Amino acid sequence: MTTTRKLWLIFGSALFIAFFVLGWYGREIYRQVPPIPELVVTSAGRTLFTKDDILTGQQAWQSMGGQQVGSIWGHGAYQAPDWSADWLHREATALRDALAIAEYGRGFEGLTSSEKAGIEARVRDEMRGNTYDPSSGILRISERRAAAVALTADHYERLFGADPKLATLRDNYAIVADSVPDRERRRTMTAFFFWTSWAAAAERPGTAVSYTNNWPHESLVGNVPTAASVVWSLVSIALLLAGIGALVWYKLFHDRDEELPEPPAADPFRLLSATPSMQAVWKYGVIVIALFVVQVLLGAVVAHYTVEGTGFFGLPLAEVLPYSVARTWHVQLAVFWIATAFLAAGLYLAPAVGGHEPPFQKLGVNVLFAALVVVVGGSLVGEWLSVQQRLGLDVGFWFGHQGYEYVDLGRFWQIALFAGLLLWLTLVLRGLWPALRDHGHRRQIVLLFAGASGAIGLFYGAGFFYGARTHLSIMEYWRWWVVHLWVEGFMEVFATAALAFIFTRFGLVRAANATAAVLTASTIYLFAGIPGTFHHLYFSGTPISIMAVGATFSALEVVPLALIGFEAWETYSLGRRAEWMSTYQWPIRFFMGVAFWNLVGAGIFGFLINPPIALYYMQGLNTTPLHGHAALFGVYGLLALGLVLFVLRRLQPEGVWKDRPLSLAFWGMNLGLALMIVLSLLPIGLAQTWASVDHGLWYARSAEFLQLPAIVTLRWLRIVGDTIFLGGVAALAWFVIGLKTGWSYVEGSRHAGRQALAGNAGKNAANLAR
Secondary structure, three states: OHHHHHHHHHHHHHHHHHHHHHHHHHHHHHHOOOOOOOEEEEOOOOEEEEHHHHHHHHHHHHHOOHHHOOEEOOEEOOOOOEHHHHHHHHHHHHHHHHHHHHHHOOOHHHOOHHHHHHHHHHHHHHHHOOOEEOOOOEEEEOHHHHHHHHHHHHHHHHHOOOOHHHHHHHHHHOOOOOOOOOHHHHHHHHHHHHHHHHHHHOEOOOOOOEOOOOOOOEHHHOEOOOHHHHHHHHHHHHHHHHHHHHHHHHHHHOOOOOOOOOOOOOOHHHHOOOOHHHHOOHHHHHHHHHHHHHHHHHHHHHHHHHHHOOOEOOEOHHHOOOHHHHHHHHHHHHHHHHHHHHHHHHHHHHHHHHOOOOOOHHHHHHHHHHHHHHHHHHHHHHHHHHHOOOOOHHHHHHHOEOOOOOOOEOHHHHHHHHHHHHHHHHHHHHHHHHHHOOOOHHHHHHHHHHHHHHHHHHHHHHHHOOOOOOOHHHHHHHHHHHHHHHHHHHHHHHHHHHHHHHHHHHOOOOHHHHHHHHHHHHHHHHHHHOHHHHHHOOOOOOOHHHHHHHHHHHHHHOHHHHHHHHHHHHHHHHOOOOHHHHHHHHHHHHHHHHHHHHHHHHHHHHHHOOOHHHHHHHOOOOHHHHHHHHHHHHHHHHHHHHHHHHHHHHHOOOOOEOHHHHHHHHHHHHHHHHHHHHHHHHHHHHHHHHHHHHOOHHHHOOHHHHOOHHHHHHHHHHHHHHHHHHHHHHHHHHHHHHHHHOOOEOOOHHHHHHHHHHHOHHHHHHHHHO
C-alpha cells in the first residue's frame, strides 16, 4: 500500500473535485433553465397554450418514441428533422411572409433587397425578443406571430396525422401515417415543439444570447455562433495539445517500465475449478451473443429505413415495426448486451478473485439471469405498445417508452433493472469479500474492481432523478449521468480493473504495477470524464458556464488516447510472453481492437464534435452516430465480446479453438465498421455540416437535403459495410454455438484437453483457495 498511497490520494482527490464540479454547475442548470410559461397569450389576451399543454405535449412526444423520432435541441434520431430547428425555421418563414404581405401587399420573395432587409430585421426582433414575464408566468406574443404559430402547428398536426398531402414527407421522415391518432395529443405536442423553439430564439435576460446559446444556426432569427463558443473551443484545443505534450513528456522521461515477472510455465487459470456459480455464467455469454445478433439486425433495418422510408425492400415493415421502435430496440439492446457481458465477467471473476464459492451464489446468478430476461422482454413489448399509442400517457411512461435515448425503457422496467444491478453488486461483493480482507497490492486491485462494480450498480440510479414532466434541461442533465458516467465512465474503470486482475492472475504483470497502472488510468479518465459530461449539454438550455466546463474537461478526456498505441503494444506483448497464452489469443485480439477504436472512435471522432464551435454546427448530424458507432461498438462492444470470449474459454477449457470462424468474426466486424464509417456515415456527416454552416441546421436535416441523389447514394453504400459486419456477427454466433456442438474445436483436441484437466483435479481446491 505504501508505494501506491500517493496514487490513491490523487485518485480520491480527483474524484471529489470532479463530482464537486459536476454537482456545483448542475445546480446552475436547475437555477437557469428556460422558463416554461404558465400561459402563452397573444397581445389581445387570447390564450394559445398553457403550461399543462406544454408538459402534456412533452409526454405525447415521449409516447411516440421521443428522441427516437427526430430530435429536440439536437438530441435524438437523425432521420426525421430536429423538431426545434424545423419549427423555428417554419415559424420564422411564416412570420416573414405575413409581415411582407401586411407591409407591402406581396410575398417576401417579391420584395426588393432593402424591403427584405427591413422585414428580416423585424422577424429577428420579434423572435429574439423575450416577452416572458417572470412575475406572472405569462409569455405574450403578437397576433401576427400567433398566426405564424398556428400555421406551423397545423403542419405538424397533419404530419403526425394522416393527411395524404404529406404522405411523401412522412415517408422521407420514416414516420407512418396517423402515428399520433389522438388529435388532442397532437395539439399539445405542438405546444411542446413551440416552447423548445421559443427557448432556442428568445434571449436569456441580461444577455444577447438565446437560452440555448444561439443554437441552432438559423439566420432568419439571428442565431449565429456566440463569442463563448469560439473562445472555449480555442481553449479546449490548446488544453488538448498541452495535455498530450505533458503526457508524452512523462512517458519519455519519467515513466520507466518495470521489470516484468517470469511468466508461469503453465496457465494458472487451468488450475482453478469453475465453481457452480461460475459455470452458471455460461448462459450469460449465450444471451449476450443472441442480443447482439438481434441488435445488429435491427440496426440494418434502421439504416434501410433511411433510404426506403417505411418499407424494407418493398415490404411494408413499418406497419408492424416502425422506425422509432426499431431504433429504440437497436439502441437499448446495445446497452443490454454490453452491460450483460460486464455482468457476466463480474460474476465469473468474483469467486475466482475471492477464492471461494459463497452459499447460494449459483441461485443468485440464476435468479439474476431470469430477472434480466424478464426486464429485456417486458421493456421491448412496452415500448412497442407505447409507440403504437396503445397506452395512456402516464401508464406509457411507467410501462412503455420514456422517450429518452439510451434510457427508453419504461420507469417500472428501469426500477426492475436497477434492482437486478443491486443483486449483481451483492453477488460480486460476496464473491470478492475474502480477497478484500487480504493485504498487499492484490487487495488494491480487488478494491478497484469492487469500487467500479459498485459504481455500475449504483450510478444507473441517476435515471430516477427525473420524471415524465420534468423540465427538459434537467432531464438531460440526469440522462447524461447515466449515458456518460455509467456507460462511458465506470464501465471503463471496471474493464480496466478486470483486465488488470486477469493479467496479474496470469502472472504476466506484478500486482503493484497493475495497481499503479489502473489508478493512474482511472484518475486521468474520471477527472476529465466526469465534468466532461457537460459537453453533451452546451445547447440544452444551459448557461454559458456549462460550455466553459464541458469544453475544458472534455478536451482532457482525449489526452490519454494519444498514447493508446502503447496500450495496444503492451497488450500484444503480454499475449506473447508465454506459449500457453495462445489459448487466449482471440480475447486479447479483441482487447487490441479496443485500443484502436479508442483512438479513432472515442479520440478522433469524439474530439471532432467536442469543441463548442464544432458541435454548434454538427449537433444532431451524422457526425454524432459516426462517433457513437465507432466508440460504442468499437470500444465497449469489442471489450464486452473480449470478456465474454475469455469467460467462455475458461468455462470450457478443454480443446483447441478453431481460428477461422473467430478470424472471420473479428476482421468482419472491424472491417465492416470501418467501411460503414468511410463509405457512409463520415461523408454524409461532413456534407450535412457544410449544409449546416451554409444554410442552417434545419436544411442539413431536411428531406430536401437528405433526399439529394448523392446523399441517397451514400446511404445505400452503407449496405457494403453492414453486410460485411453482419457476416462477422454470423461467424461469431456460429462459433459460440459450436462450443456446445463441438464444431468450433480442432478435431481430437477436446479429448486430450479433458485428460489434461483430469490430471490436475487434485490440485484444484488448493489453488482456488490460494
